[in-house]
Amino acid sequence: MMEDVVVENLWKIYPGGIQAVKGISFTVHHGEIFSLLGPNGAGKTTTISILTTLIKPTKGKALVGGFDVEKEAKRVREIIGLVPQDIVVDDDLTGWDNLMVQAALYHIPKSVARKRAEDLLEFMDLKEFANKKAENYSGGMRRRLELAAALLHRPKILFLDEPTLGLDVQVRTAVWDYINRIRKEEDMTLIMTTHYMEEADKLSDRVAIIDYGEIKALGSPKELKDSLGGDIIEVEVEALPEGSSLESLIPVNGMVKEVKLRGNVIRIKTAEGEKALPNIVISLSSKGVTVKSVNLIKPSLDEVFMEFTGKRIRESEVSKEEVFKERAIMRRRAR
Amino acid sequence: MRLEMMEKDSSGKVITEIQVLTVRELKKWLNKPYVVAMMLIQPLLWIALFGKAFNLTGIFSIPPDLLKNLPPYVTQQIQTMFNGILSRLFGNAQIDYFSYMAIGMMAVISLFAGLQTGMSLSWDRRLGYLNKLLVSPISRGSIIVSKVLGGTVKALVQSLIILLIALPFGLKLEIAGLWQVLAALLGLVLFAIGIGTLMISITLKAKSWETQMTVMNLLNLPLMFASNVLVPLAMMPDWLQVVAKFNPLTYTADILRQALLMGTEASTSAILKDLGILTLTAAILLTVGVFVAGKTLRKD
Ligand SMILES: Nc1ncnc2c1ncn2[C@@H]1O[C@H](COP(=O)(O)OP(=O)(O)OP(=O)(O)O)[C@@H](O)[C@H]1O
Ligand SMILES: [Mg+2]
Numbered sequence: 001m002m003e004d005v006v007v008e009n010l011w012k013i014y015p016g017g018i019q020a021v022k023g024i025s026f027t028v029h030h031g032e033i034f035s036l037l038g039p040n041g042a043g044k045t046t047t048i049s050i051l052t053t054l055i056k057p058t059k060g061k062a063l064v065g066g067f068d069v070e071k072e073a074k075r076v077r078e079i080i081g082l083v084p085q086d087i088v089v090d091d092d093l094t095g096w097d098n099l100m101v102q103a104a105l106y107h108i109p110k111s112v113a114r115k116r117a118e119d120l121l122e123f124m125d126l127k128e129f130a131n132k133k134a135e136n137y138s139g140g141m142r143r144r145l146e147l148a149a150a151l152l153h154r155p156k157i158l159f160l161d162e163p164t165l166g167l168d169v170q171v172r173t174a175v176w177d178y179i180n181r182i183r184k185e186e187d188m189t190l191i192m193t194t195h196y197m198e199e200a201d202k203l204s205d206r207v208a209i210i211d212y213g214e215i216k217a218l219g220s221p222k223e224l225k226d227s228l229g230g231d232i233i234e235v236e237v238e239a240l241p242e243g244s245s246l247e248s249l250i251p252v253n254g255m256v257k258e259v260k261l262r263g264n265v266i267r268i269k270t271a272e273g274e275k276a277l278p279n280i281v282i283s284l285s286s287k288g289v290t291v292k293s294v295n296l297i298k299p300s301l302d303e304v305f306m307e308f309t310g311k312r313i314r315e316s317e318v319s320k321e322e323v324f325k326e327r328a329i330m331r332r333r334a335r
Numbered sequence: 336m337r338l339e340m341m342e343k344d345s346s347g348k349v350i351t352e353i354q355v356l357t358v359r360e361l362k363k364w365l366n367k368p369y370v371v372a373m374m375l376i377q378p379l380l381w382i383a384l385f386g387k388a389f390n391l392t393g394i395f396s397i398p399p400d401l402l403k404n405l406p407p408y409v410t411q412q413i414q415t416m417f418n419g420i421l422s423r424l425f426g427n428a429q430i431d432y433f434s435y436m437a438i439g440m441m442a443v444i445s446l447f448a449g450l451q452t453g454m455s456l457s458w459d460r461r462l463g464y465l466n467k468l469l470v471s472p473i474s475r476g477s478i479i480v481s482k483v484l485g486g487t488v489k490a491l492v493q494s495l496i497i498l499l500i501a502l503p504f505g506l507k508l509e510i511a512g513l514w515q516v517l518a519a520l521l522g523l524v525l526f527a528i529g530i531g532t533l534m535i536s537i538t539l540k541a542k543s544w545e546t547q548m549t550v551m552n553l554l555n556l557p558l559m560f561a562s563n564v565l566v567p568l569a570m571m572p573d574w575l576q577v578v579a580k581f582n583p584l585t586y587t588a589d590i591l592r593q594a595l596l597m598g599t600e601a602s603t604s605a606i607l608k609d610l611g612i613l614t615l616t617a618a619i620l621l622t623v624g625v626f627v628a629g630k631t632l633r634k635d
Contacts, residue, residue, distance in 0.1 A: 052470045077472035088463035092363040104355035105471040107348055133366065149467075 002030040003063075004157050004189040005051065010060035012046050012213075020046040022213035023060065028191055028206075033183060036193040037200040037301065038210035039313050044193035045085055047210075048161050051191070052082045065156055078106075081155030085162045085193075087142045091135035095126055095145050098134060099152060106153035113152070120148040124178065140171035147178060151186070158182075160192035164199060172196075176203060195313060197301040207301065209308055216308035225299035228307060229257050231273030232297040233280060235266045238290035249287055250280060262310075273298075345474075352477035353484065356468075360455065360485030371493070374447055378440040378497055381565075382433075382504075430596050434508075437501035438595055439564030441494035442587040445523055446558060448493055449530025450551050452486035453538040457547055460538075475632045479624065483531040490527035491520070498595075509598030518606050519594035522613045526587040529617040532624035539631040564588045583616045 005028035012021040021043040028034040036044045049055045051064055053073040061068070067075040089098050096117065103113035121127045124144040129137065134145060143163065150158060163179065164172040176199065183190060194200050200207045201221045208218040217224055240249070240261075250259050250268060255276045258269040270276040273296045284291055297303055305313045364371065456479075459465040468478050498506070510516060534551070541547045559565070561575060562584040568576050579585050590609035593601045 054466055054469055074472050077470055080470065082467070082470045084463055084466060086463045088467050090359070090363070090464060091462075092366045093359065097359075097362060101355055101359050102467075102471075104351060105468070105473050107351060 003027045004030045004065055005034075005191065006061075006063040007047075007051075008061045010047070010050065010062055011058045012043070012050060012055070013058045020213055021050070021057075024208075024210070024213070024215045026208055026215060026218060028189060030189055031187065032205040033179075033190040033192065033203055035200040035204035035207045036191070036210050037195065037197070037207050037305070037313075038193075039195055041212075042210045043213040044210060045161055046213075048082070048159050048191070048193060052080055052159055053077055079156040081150035081153065081158045083143075083146050083150045083158070083160045083163055085165060087139070087146050089134045089137070089142050089145050089149070092133065094131050094133055095121065095137070096130040098145060099149055102149040102152050108153055116152055117148075120151055123181070124148045140167055140174065143167060143171075143175060144178065147175075147182075151182065154186065155188065157189045157191065160190060162193055162195070164194070164196065172199075179203060197305070197313065201301050209305055211309045217304060221301060224301060224304045228299045228303055229269050230271040231269075231276075231299065232303055233268040233270060233273055233277055234295040234297065235268065235280065235284065236292040236294070237264055237266060237284070238292060239264065241288050244287070249284060249289065255279070349474050349477055352473045353481045356477060356481030357484045357488070360481060361488060364485070364489060374444070374451070374493060375496060375500075377447070378444045379500065381443070382437050382440055382497075382501060430592075431505075431507065433501075433504070434506050434596055435567075435592065436565060437497065437504075437506045438591050439588045440501075441497050441591055442523070442526070442562075442584055443559055443564055444493045444497055445490035445527045445587065446530055446584055447555065448486050448490035449527045450534055450555055451489070452482050452531035453534030453547055453551070454544075455485070456482050456535055456538045457544045461544060469632070475628065476625075478632070479532075479535055479628045482535060483528055483624075486531040487524055487527040491523065494523060507596075509596050511594050511597055511599070511601035515594040515601055515606055518610055519590045522587055522590040522610050525610075525613040525617040526583055529583060529613070529620040532617075532620045536620075536624045536627040539627050558582060558584050562588065583613060586612045 005026075007027070008025050009023050010021055010025070011019070011023055013019050020041075024043075024047065026034075036042075036047060038044050046055070050057045051062055051069060053069050053076050056070060063069070064076045065079045067079075069076050089095075090101070093101070099117040099120070100113060103110075103117065108116070118127075121130050124147060126141060126144055126148065129141065134142065137145065147160075147163070160179070164175050167175065179190065179192075180203065182188065192203070204221065206218065206220050207224060209216045209224075217227070219227065240246070246259055246261055246266070250256055250266065252259060255272070256268055256270055260267045268276070268280065277294060277296055281291055281294060302313065305311075456465070459468070465478070469475075502508075534547075537550050538547050541550065561578045562582045563579060564584060568579055568585070571579060586609040590606055590613070593606050593609070
């Protein structure tokens with residue numbers, strides 16, 4: 001299998017000492033959709049920025065399309081496309097002019113550029129808005145224009161940084177459709193970042209879960225979910241009886257694979273949740289533990305995230321959009 | 336596609352890049368006519384308030400209430416005196432203050448356009464468009480050169496607009512000749528390039544756009560007042576004359592006046608001196624700019 005991206009022990013420490021990426025390694029195979037899934041500040045954009053030659057790594061190595069991002073930046077730039085987290089279409093220009101500028105930056109001959117731009121605008125349902133200034137576009141339209149611009153030079157490797165951030169649910173699904181269609185119609189490798197579980201699950205061939213600059217788990221969505229070893233039962237209890245250990249209350253046996261205590265919630269891994277649940281509740285009650293509530297959870301990326309990081313991505317995503325906007329402004333000021 | 340790219344030599348590519356980015360710059364500008372209008376307002380106000388008011392009353396820098404109380408013969412005398420100074424400065428040429436100042440404003444609007452160049456880059460950075468340029472395989476220099484070129488074209492167009500507006504209000508052109516006009520245009524271009532490059536360097540260095548706004552505001556009015564655009568050097572206090580002699584705006588205004596107002600009295604040596612100083616200034620600022628851009632566009 002050909003490797004389109006090879007990352008080895010990559011570090012990024014920003015001036016000021018923030019360790020945004022802490023020694024990550026991964027490879028992306030040719031033709032796959034690879035997702036970096038992680039909460040706010042996990043280091044996703046930093047990783048993408050290094051791979052797209054926008055910033056230099058502090059340590060480590062990154063090859064994109066076989067080229068070193070530091071030493072052969074120009075070669076890398078020729079074969080990649082980027083849809084950045086902040087939409088950056090030029091508001092003062094029409095959709096069409098945006099695409100024409102983009103085409104010229106990649107030295108696509110005018111006639112070819114026109115043909116491709118027409119096709120892409122059609123593909124993205126933007127044809128009738130081609131001659132409108134981009135400032136009149138909605139968020140979803142801008143995202144699509146951005147996608148069209150990034151596809152214009154037929155990149156071998158396309159980077160999508162949070163391609164659906166700030167879009168409402170219908171538009172998000174539409175963007176997923178476009179991404180899937182791009183993948184079907186072009187011979188392209190896609191690397192995207194997201195903090196939406198469903199997005200990573202639905203779209204990607206493989207997912208890397210990233211938190212605090214480290215990759216916590218990596219695999220196909222199915223592998224990751226299977227790694228949970230089946231279902232999870234969460235039992236909320238009043239309090240554990242004095243002197244009793246978790247192992248004595250719920251012994252690990254054929255049915256129970258792993259037991260953990262988080263606060264007053266016992267988290268049990270089990271192969272078949274439906275069958276194990278009644279036994280566990282009865283056994284706990286008989287040992288004098290008051291069960292307040294139970295929760296049977298089927299494997300999902302959300303659970304995988306919980307398993308590897310000890311928190312829910314949603315918890316750490318309190319009004320993500322707000323934080324994102326504020327930070328974007330701050331970051332720009334800081335530059 | 337790949338073949339194409341190999342056929343085109345790299346200098347040809349750079350020219351295409353500069354061209355498309357300069358056109359983008361100008362399209363953005365033309366798509367916002369109100370911005371163009373806003374830019375013109377200030378110099379036009381200066382012309383209207385100073386130039387016209389002065390020609391009507393013959394008084395310079397005397398408060399209006401005082402002005403009203405002065406008997407007409409005094410104002411007349413001052414006007415004669417001032418015009419005397421003007422003709423002493425410019426030899427036998429008959430230059431009225433309105434024309435003097437209108438041409439000065441052509442230089443001022445070029446200054447503003449040059450100062451604006453930094454803002455344009457700053458906006459591209461704040462809005463993330465700069466990143467889009469930086470991930471593309473274009474030469475980093477193309478980004479800078481196209482900004483400066485865009486600013487220069489804006490400077491030329493705007494100063495032409497100033498000229499055209501001033502004409503019906505009494506601007507008396509006395510064209511010296513073809514080469515003098517071409518030299519003056521070259522001087523204007525060099526000035527705009529110099530200021531544009533300076534502002535680009537400041538933008539790249541300053542990082543925050545507030546700093547840059549501050550620099551812009553610190554530069555525009557002082558540069559204008561410490562120059563000959565409003566007042567001939569000879570009428571200034573000595574210390575200000577010294578400052579004005581280090582101000583490239585002075586030479587831009589002078590070369591334009593030589594070419595457009597002096598007619599047969601235009602001095603070849605003055606034109607060559609102005610052009611020389613403006614070339615030198617542009618060369619220095621360009622060198623600094625290339626150096627700074629090379630250092631900072633390679634982000635860490
Ligand atoms: N230019 C910068 N200078 C200093 N620190 C930075 C810079 N850019 C990002 N950081 C910090 O590095 C860490 C990782 O940021 P990054 O933007 O890579 O995260 P992310 O996963 O993309 O987050 P989000 O989902 O919010 O986009 C954060 O703590 C952030 O504050
Ligand atoms: Mg990000």
